Amino acid sequence: MSVKQLFAPIAADMQAVDAVIRDRLYSDVVLIRQVAEYIIHSGGKRLRPALVLFTAGAMGYKGTQHHELAAVVEFIHTATLLHDDVVDESDLRRGNKTANAMFGNAASVLVGDFLYSRAFQMMVGVDNMRVMRVLADATNVIAEGEVLQLLNCNNADVVIDDYLRVIRYKTAKLFEAAARLGGILGGADSALEERLAAFGMHLGTAFQLIDDVLDYSADEVDTGKHLGDDLAEGKPTLPLIHVMQKGSPEQAALVRSAIENGGRDDFAAVLAAIKDTCALEETRRYAAAEAQLAIDAISTLPPSIFKDALLQLSDFAVRRNH
Numbered sequence: 001m002s003v004k005q006l007f008a009p010i011a012a013d014m015q016a017v018d019a020v021i022r023d024r025l026y027s028d029v030v031l032i033r034q035v036a037e038y039i040i041h042s043g044g045k046r047l048r049p050a051l052v053l054f055t056a057g058a059m060g061y062k063g064t065q066h067h068e069l070a071a072v073v074e075f076i077h078t079a080t081l082l083h084d085d086v087v088d089e090s091d092l093r094r095g096n097k098t099a100n101a102m103f104g105n106a107a108s109v110l111v112g113d114f115l116y117s118r119a120f121q122m123m124v125g126v127d128n129m130r131v132m133r134v135l136a137d138a139t140n141v142i143a144e145g146e147v148l149q150l151l152n153c154n155n156a157d158v159v160i161d162d163y164l165r166v167i168r169y170k171t172a173k174l175f176e177a178a179a180r181l182g183g184i185l186g187g188a189d190s191a192l193e194e195r196l197a198a199f200g201m202h203l204g205t206a207f208q209l210i211d212d213v214l215d216y217s218a219d220e221v222d223t224g225k226h227l228g229d230d231l232a233e234g235k236p237t238l239p240l241i242h243v244m245q246k247g248s249p250e251q252a253a254l255v256r257s258a259i260e261n262g263g264r265d266d267f268a269a270v271l272a273a274i275k276d277t278c279a280l281e282e283t284r285r286y287a288a289a290e291a292q293l294a295i296d297a298i299s300t301l302p303p304s305i306f307k308d309a310l311l312q313l314s315d316f317a318v319r320r321n322h
């Protein structure tokens with residue numbers, strides 16, 4: 001199933017979210033408009049704002065605040081991308097030049113700051129203290145995740161629990177917040193709100209695990225990024241951790257050196273070790289287990305097209321090729 005098919009039940013809502021994004025991107029400062037529009041309209045899947053819409057729909061919400069909050073979530077995500085690409089020195093995302101490659105690091109960082117601050121202006125406008133607390137906490141945890149990842153770079157002693165902690169903070173936290181927001185808008189009780197949040201957290205974890213698989217297996221045309229970027233940056237992702245734990249002493253030493261030194265010089269040999277130890281299959285098993293936990297978390301939701309879409313989204317997160 002394609003993303004377009006998956007989003008069919010919220011197609012009109014996504015158009016409304018796009019209208020909010022266009023309106024809220026406006027600034028009298030031309031460079032802000034240029035950079036923000038470049039990254040916002042560069043082909044992202046919009047999974048996080050879709051989560052707000054799907055969960056609000058599953059709760060029977062009939063208002064329009066979910067459009068505003070979906071745009072807030074997308075702005076926060078986009079701000080993290082702008083900052084990430086500067087930190088990672090990336091030059092390609094979604095098949096296009098990164099904003100920092102187009103406009104420079106300074107512009108990317110500062111426009112990322114603009115998007116963060118605009119997101120907070122928008123969430124204040126919703127006038128719901130619970131919503132503001134969820135988004136403020138999520139933004140802070142994401143920043144912690146970014147720092148944790150920085151500390152883990154070139155560290156070959158990272159274990160699985162350390163790595164999963166980075167995923168939970170850096171990627172899954174915004175998925176969790178998006179799903180929780182739909183529950184809050186729809187009047188979910190505390191138990192159901194927590195189940196929706198758990199759905200988002202497990203979905204986001206599965207999504208990132210598959211991203212780590214695709215960094216060593218995908219077609220660059222599909223992903224729009226260079227294969228081996230994680231290795232080049234010295235990131236100890238789960239496939240590499242698996243090789244160090246399950247591979248031969250020679251394979252473990254190879255991967256350890258590649259992580260500690262970064263770069264792509266050993267990419268072919270590392271890829272061979274990954275294949276030899278079935279590291280990608282093992283990472284996919286982790287992702288499938290997380291997706292199943294997401295499915296279990298919303299088992300008590302009443303039947304609806306929105307619940308069906310959330311279940312399909314769990315399957316898509318694991319089976320996708322980009």
